[in-house]
Amino acid sequence: MAATRAKRATTALSAGSRELQTRLATxxxxxxxAVRERAGGPGRLGQALRYAALSPxxxxxxxxxxxxxxxxxxxxxxxxxxxxxxECVHAFSLVHDDLPAMDDDDYRRGRLTTHKKFGxxxxxxxxxxxxxxxxxxxxxxREQGVPDARVVDAVRRLGRAAGAxxxxxxxxxxxxxxxxxxxxxxxxxxxxxxxxxxxxxxLALGALAGDAPARTVERLHETGVMLGxxxxxxxxxxxxGSTLGTLGKRVGTDEARxxxxxxxxxxxxxxxxxxxxxxxxxxTAIARHCEKPELLESLIEATARRDR
Amino acid sequence: MAATRAKRATTALSAGSRELQTRLATxxxxxxxAVRERAGGPGRLGQALRYAALSPxxxxxxxxxxxxxxxxxxxxxxxxxxxxxxECVHAFSLVHDDLPAMDDDDYRRGRLTTHKKFGxxxxxxxxxxxxxxxxxxxxxxREQGVPDARVVDAVRRLGRAAGAxxxxxxxxxxxxxxxxxxxxxxxxxxxxxxxxxxxxxxLALGALAGDAPARTVERLHETGVMLGxxxxxxxxxxxxGSTLGTLGKRVGTDEARxxxxxxxxxxxxxxxxxxxxxxxxxxTAIARHCEKPELLESLIEATARRDR
Numbered sequence: 018m019a020a021t022r023a024k025r026a027t028t029a030l031s032a033g034s035r036e037l038q039t040r041l042a043t044x045x046x047x048x049x050x051a052v053r054e055r056a057g058g059p060g061r062l063g064q065a066l067r068y069a070a071l072s073p074x075x076x077x078x079x080x081x082x083x084x085x086x087x088x089x090x091x092x093x094x095x096x097x098x099x100x101x102x103x104e105c106v107h108a109f110s111l112v113h114d115d116l117p118a119m120d121d122d123d124y125r126r127g128r129l130t131t132h133k134k135f136g137x138x139x140x141x142x143x144x145x146x147x148x149x150x151x152x153x154x155x156x157x158x159r160e161q162g163v164p165d166a167r168v169v170d171a172v173r174r175l176g177r178a179a180g181a182x183x184x185x186x187x188x189x190x191x192x193x194x195x196x197x198x199x200x201x202x203x204x205x206x207x208x209x210x211x212x213x214x215x216x217x218x219x220l221a222l223g224a225l226a227g228d229a230p231a232r233t234v235e236r237l238h239e240t241g242v243m244l245g246x247x248x249x250x251x252x253x254x255x256x257x258g259s260t261l262g263t264l265g266k267r268v269g270t271d272e273a274r275x276x277x278x279x280x281x282x283x284x285x286x287x288x289x290x291x292x293x294x295x296x297x298x299x300x301t302a303i304a305r306h307c308e309k310p311e312l313l314e315s316l317i318e319a320t321a322r323r324d325r
Numbered sequence: 326m327a328a329t330r331a332k333r334a335t336t337a338l339s340a341g342s343r344e345l346q347t348r349l350a351t352x353x354x355x356x357x358x359a360v361r362e363r364a365g366g367p368g369r370l371g372q373a374l375r376y377a378a379l380s381p382x383x384x385x386x387x388x389x390x391x392x393x394x395x396x397x398x399x400x401x402x403x404x405x406x407x408x409x410x411x412e413c414v415h416a417f418s419l420v421h422d423d424l425p426a427m428d429d430d431d432y433r434r435g436r437l438t439t440h441k442k443f444g445x446x447x448x449x450x451x452x453x454x455x456x457x458x459x460x461x462x463x464x465x466x467r468e469q470g471v472p473d474a475r476v477v478d479a480v481r482r483l484g485r486a487a488g489a490x491x492x493x494x495x496x497x498x499x500x501x502x503x504x505x506x507x508x509x510x511x512x513x514x515x516x517x518x519x520x521x522x523x524x525x526x527x528l529a530l531g532a533l534a535g536d537a538p539a540r541t542v543e544r545l546h547e548t549g550v551m552l553g554x555x556x557x558x559x560x561x562x563x564x565x566g567s568t569l570g571t572l573g574k575r576v577g578t579d580e581a582r583x584x585x586x587x588x589x590x591x592x593x594x595x596x597x598x599x600x601x602x603x604x605x606x607x608x609t610a611i612a613r614h615c616e617k618p619e620l621l622e623s624l625i626e627a628t629a630r631r632d633r
Contacts, residue, residue, distance in 0.1 A: 057489040062497035066489055113453060118445035137426035141449060142497050145421060146489035148453065152460045153484025156477050165473035169464050172480050176461025181365040181374055181454035189370035189450050 034315050040083050040093060041076055047097045048079070048104060056105075056150040057143075065135040065143040066150075069112045070105055072126050077248075077320055078103045081219035082226075084316050085237060088307035091227020098157035099171060099222040103215060105154065106179050109147035110215075114188060116140055120274075148179060158226060167225045174225075174238070178218040187211025191277065199277035205246060207277055213245030220244075233306050240302040244317065247295040250288050251321060253278035257285075296321060342623050348391045348401060349384060355405045356387070356412060364413075364458040365451075373443040373451040374458075377420045378413055380434050385556075385628055386411045389527035390534075392624050393545060396615035399535020406465035407479060407530040411523060413462065414487050417455035418523075422496060424448055428582070456487060466534060475533045482533075482546070486526040495519025499585065507585035513554060515585055521553030528552075541614050548610040552625065555603040558596050559629060561586035565593075604629060 052070045057063030079100035086096035115122040115130040116137065123133050132140025155175060158168045178184055187210030194207060220241035224234045257280060280288040299317065303310045360378045365371030387408030394404035423430040423438040424445065431441050440448025463483060466476045486492055495518030502515060528549035532542040565588060588596040607625065611618045 058494060060494075060497065061501070062489055062494055109453075113449055116449060118449055138500055139497065141421055141424060141426055142493050143489075145417075145452070145456065145487075146493040148456045149484050149486075149488035149493065151484075153481055153488060156481040156484065159477055165477050168477050169467055169473050169480075172460055172477075173464040176457050176459075176464065178457075179453075180457035180461060181370055181451075185450050185454040185457065186366060186368075186370055189368065189447065192446055193369065 034312070034319075036312055037080065037084075037316055037319070041080060043094070044076060044079050044083065044097065044100055048101050051098075051101050051154060052105075052150075055154070057146065061135060061139060062142055062146065065131055065139040066146050068134060069131045069143050070108045070147060072108075072128060074104075074108075074126060075320070076104065077316075078107050078215060078219045080316050081216060081241065081313070082223040084313040085220040085223025085241075085307075086227035087223075088303065088310045088313040089224045089227040089229035089233060089237075090308050091223075091229070093227075095158070095161040095163060096223050096226035098154050098161060099226055102151040102155040102171075102175060103219050103222065105147045105151040106175065106184070107215060109144040109151070110179075110184055110188070112140055112144040112147070119188070119192065151175065151179075155222075161226070163226050163228075167228070170234075171222050171225050174218050174221050178214040183210045183214035187214070194277040196275035197277075199282055201279065201282045204277050204279045204282045208246050208249040208279070209242050212249040213242035216245035216248070217241035236302060236306045240299055240306075243295050244299045247292045247299065248320065250279045250292040250295075253280050254285065254288060254292075342620070342627075344620055345388065345392075345624055345627070349388060351402070352384060352387050352391065352405065352408055356409050359406075359409050359462060360413075360458075363462070365454065369443060369447055370450055370454065373439055373447040374454050376442060377439045377451050378416045378455060380416075380436060382412075382416075382434060383628070384412065385624075386415050386523060386527045388624050389524060389549065389621070390531040392621040393528040393531025393549075393615075394535035395531075396611065396618045396621040397532045397535040397537035397541060397545075398616050399531075399537070401535075403466070403469040403471060404531050404534035406462050406469060407534055410459040410463040410479075410483060411527050411530065413455045413459040414483065414492070415523060417452040417459070418487075418492055418496070420448055420452040420455070427496070427500065459483065459487075463530075469534070471534050471536075475536070478542075479530050479533050482526050482529050486522040491518045491522030495522070502585040504583035505585075507590055509587065509590045512585050512587045512590045516554050516557040516587070517550050520557040521550035524553035524556070525549035544610060544614045548607055548614075551603050552607045555600045555607065556628065558587045558600040558603075561588050562593065562596060562600075 049071060052067055056070065057066035082096050082100040082103055083093040087093045111125060112131045114120050115125055116132055122130055124130060131143055135143070152172060152175065155171055156168060158171060159165060180186070187207050190207045191211055194203065217238045218241070221234050221238035224237045229237070279291065283291070300314065303313060307313065357379060360375055364378065365374035390404050390408040390411055391401040395401045419433060420439045422428050423433055424440055430438055432438060438448070439451055443451070460480060460483065463479055464476060466479060467473060488494070495515050498515045499519055502511065525546045526549070529542050529546035532545045537545070587599070591599070608622065611621060615621065
């Protein structure tokens with residue numbers, strides 16, 4: 018079952034190297050076991066939580082964690098609990114964003130959203146439980162030999178990234194901006210928070226698990242934030258033109274809903290140019306700060322290329 | 326402003342000693358500063374988060390943290406970030422429990438619930454942000470001189486307590502049990518999770534900050550879980566007979582809604598006897614495992630006596 022899921026996710030990546038596929042398959046097994054054994058227990062809440070956490074996905078954030086660990090010279094398997102933690106925070110944010118009070122979406126990744134399948138109460142509660150589980154799981158870095166001081170730093174970064182100043186704050190701003198004409202800087206403000214913060218944290222957590230110097234952790238964190246912004250621009254360009262089949266959710270929804278997107282704020286041409294400019298500076302930063310950047314670079318390249 | 330809030334909360338305790346009042350006033354200042362400076366930022370989300378976290382309350386859980394730290398021979402101020410963390414997890418659980426999809430309450434602690442005042446989206450998001458903030462804040466134990474290994478242990482315990490197996494799981498079971506006749510053991514199962522888990526964690530976190538031996542931390546954790554169950558029985562007995570003025574929320578609501586309560590399952594007389602029996606074993610455990618149990622004992626006694 019985990020293998021099927023891994024295969025589906027790999028296909029979505031569309032150009033993963035053999036090394037990326039190995040890491041992805043190992044991550045899927047690790048995530049499935051972590052969630053089945055320790056998150057949710059029996060009953061409907063457990064079902065809802067597993068439905069949300071184990072739904073097929075690109076697993077971009079966990080792969081960023083693992084390849085960042087490797088890029089700074091670490092053993093990637095050490096970072097697996099951090100990869101699970103960021104994926105669970107990501108899954109929580111999707112479940113809650115889809116709620117009727119928020120974006121009110123019925124489909125996600127080609128399946129019914131969690132609250133449509135299990136009801137709204139379990140939609141809220143499974144998201145809540147996923148946040149808590151992410152932090153519990155993060156402490157398992159200790160069992161991988163990561164020093165306690167680094168685990169504490171990881172918790173602090175993930176707590177900040179998930180909270181009111183970053184991910185959740187970005188979602189609040191996103192909702193508030195709906196239906197208004199947003200400026201380029203307002204959109205950047207929203208997306209560096211809503212998407213960038215968790216990607217930055219993914220790189221930072223990988224670097225922490227890989228025992229990188231504090232300065233490298235910090236630089237990779239900042240680089241990941243910008244990477245997230247570029248990916249969001251890319252997604253928004255896709256959303257404007259995609260179909261349900263390739264994107265797995267309703268299309269043209271951002272426009273219909275009046276979502277603040279960078280292409281809408283500055284035009285498609287300028288948005289493409291800005292994304293390309295950011296990607297170039299991300300590549301430069303990664304090459305400068307990592308001793309073995311190849312796999313991280315190939316992940317980023319494959320992601321940027323998908324669906325084109 | 327913080328002083329007014331502290332005064333109100335102290336009054337609610339109804340019989341706090343001077344030492345408890347000192348700790349409460351210091352906690353209120355610490356909480357207010359933490360939330361204002363680091364949680365929520367500007368905008369409506371920040372307002373909603375502060376409304377939820379700084380609303381008047383008994384502050385029972387943070388006082389359990391501080392007095393448990395002292396009971397094991399620690400300096401109580403070291404435990405302040407842990408006290409903030411458990412109060413924020415408690416505040417999150419109240420905000421989400423009050424949502425329309427859950428208990429659908431309009432009033433809490435005598436004021437409009439967060440989602441009634443700020444809308445449902447910000448009700449969900451402010452709760453989410455409070456969980457994340459709790460973990461970020463917990464890492465600040467390090468700045469109080471608590472060793473990293475103990476901070477990691479504290480994060481693991483709080484993650485577990487807040488998640489699907491405990492607090493959130495208890496809420497899911499509570500909702501599922503509505504309108505059905507619950508057995509005594511089913512009610513115990515719900516309340517040791519929904520109320521007990523966070524009280525157990527409060528004692529454990531205080532003991533960790535106070536540098537207690539691992540065995541003492543474990544015993545106090547278990548003791549706190551039982552204490553939470555006894556307090557829940559006490560609350561349910563109160564709820565059945567109280568008025569809006571003393572309880573600050575709609576009354577008789579548990580009965581009207583068919584909530585699973587211990588008095589409903591076994592009758593009022595047996596429920597009182599069971600609560601008294603648990604309180605006795607809690608007292609015994611605390612006296613056995615703590616070197617300076619007096620203030621923790623007086624807090625528990627004052628809480629058990631309130632509103633009688």
